[in-house]
Amino acid sequence: MADDRLVNSCENCIVAWKNFKNLSKNEIKLLNENRYEATFKPGEIIMKQGSPASNAVFLSSGMGKIYIEGSDDKNFILGIALPSQIIIGPGAHIHARNSYSVSALTIVRTCFISMEIINQLIRQNAEFASGMIEDLSLRSLEVHNKLVSLAHKRMPGRLAEAILYFSEQVYNTDIFDIVLSRQELGEMTNMAKESVVRILKELELSGVIKSDNSKIKIIDKEKLRLISERG
Amino acid sequence: MADDRLVNSCENCIVAWKNFKNLSKNEIKLLNENRYEATFKPGEIIMKQGSPASNAVFLSSGMGKIYIEGSDDKNFILGIALPSQIIIGPGAHIHARNSYSVSALTIVRTCFISMEIINQLIRQNAEFASGMIEDLSLRSLEVHNKLVSLAHKRMPGRLAEAILYFSEQVYNTDIFDIVLSRQELGEMTNMAKESVVRILKELELSGVIKSDNSKIKIIDKEKLRLISERG
DNA sequence: AGCCTCCATTGACAAATATCACTCGTCATT
């Protein structure tokens, strides 16, 4: 039977979650036989906050926006979903509900793997469980950092931090086309879109970055880092 | 050999972490033989942010303050450490450093258990590992909530939330003596101590609570909840 | 008793940030 899936197999997948390295051949096979692919267009919702967390999601290509939906359309963007990560909210292990939503920013190709399989692997493979703990801890640390950032930094610091995030965690270059609108950049740094615009301009005037519409170029990374750290 | 420790044994400990229920008799024995007790006076530091996360801490009595130390003495209080919880930062599973500090608010009696033991148990007991994942997830969810709260709520909402937290998670009653100073209440809700005072007064004037120095009494819980949720 | 320190409280003011109202492009659709 021909397999017309986009990703041939978990075994040789080059964007597999690092923790899958801890699985045996048979366990990988189990994964591979129980994964489902789907492709999303920009704007489409991949995972919906509050709905049953029945699957873990993995991106094989593209970028997603991970965000918490608050009341009155006030969203908070936690970060960008990328390949090689497991996308699964902390709620999955508690009440089996998604703790956040994920929507496609570009064309996104995904693999879905049932939480039943994931939980089975956790129970039967201690190294895998450890890897899951590590991943959860890492996410937790990131959220801790966000918390401190929100609590202690003023707008320029938070925006500088976001720019560094995109440069270092998402694009791995100092010049990039940012996928987020000013509005979304505001939802990520907790500021009004007008403030994003103004502070972006300030950063440009002080020679730290160059920003033209969606294009952002970091001119003085050290200064940017200083602004990010000083708050 | 006489054992003069305050807690007789992990086996019949009534404030044990719930996940220890997943351990076998032998594993409990291992815990019990490798735990160390210490008593702290108010103000003393139980766990220091940045220092090696060599132990998990458990309170057998008293209350602690879990806080992140930012730059320039700007702390952020994450919550109150209580008995029956495991106190261990997410950093322990990543780079073996404490992600936050914990200091005693009252006289605190603690058990320390080495991370080596904890990690060994994670590796050899899948149920225990699952329980650890659950705990981490729960903490993660709490921090997510804090994040949304900070980002979307104004001061009265955040303070109302903190009061409800103390009422429901810490004291389990509607009238209590709060252990935190106004300053610390501010560090928990991200507001200046003067603002804490002012909003406490507003809440009192609108008949939601009664507050006299450290004594807080919730008069209208529904209204308080409304303020907390509406932001 | 007198002194000292810490904390709560208050009022006046300043700083940070949001909101509103509007203009201007750009791009897709008719």
Next chain:
DNA sequence: AATGACGAGTGATATTTGTCAATGGAGGCT
């Protein structure tokens, strides 16, 4: 080519919140 929707950008203004300075009370220590 005209229309409309959406996002970027700008200036004026309002709101929220922090900072500063000062006062007073409670408790511990000499």
